[in-house]
Amino acid sequence: xxxxxxxxxxxxxxxxxxxxxxxxxxxxxxxxxxxxxxxxxxxxxxxxxxxxxxxxxxxxxxxxxxxxxxxxxxxxxxxxxxxxxxxxxxxxxxxxxxxxxxxxxxx
Numbered sequence: 001x002x003x004x005x006x007x008x009x010x011x012x013x014x015x016x017x018x019x020x021x022x023x024x025x026x027x028x029x030x031x032x033x034x035x036x037x038x039x040x041x042x043x044x045x046x047x048x049x050x051x052x053x054x055x056x057x058x059x060x061x062x063x064x065x066x067x068x069x070x071x072x073x074x075x076x077x078x079x080x081x082x083x084x085x086x087x088x089x090x091x092x093x094x095x096x097x098x099x100x101x102x103x104x105x106x107x
Contacts, residue, residue, distance in 0.1 A: 006044065007051055015048045 050065040
C-alpha cells in the first residue's frame, strides 16, 4: 500500500487504536502484537503524526516530520498549577494534588 493511501485511509480513531497497541504491545482485544507487526504499526503512527500532529507532545513526531523535544520551561508551562489560591500550613495541611507526604523518620 502506498503511504498516501495509508494515511488517507487512517482515521483519528484508527490512529488512536494503533497508538494504544504500539504503547501496550497488545490490541484492544488483548491479542499480542508480533515484533514485525509492532514495527509496522509504529511506522504508521509516526507517519500519521508527521502529517497530522500539530500540537506535538514531548518525544512525538510533529507535523512536518520533526521529533518534538520540549524544554524544561515548556514542561513547567504545560503542567503548571495555580497555587495562588492554596494556602499551606507548615505540617498538617494536605494539598489536593498530594498523594501522601512522610517525614524521613516515618518511613
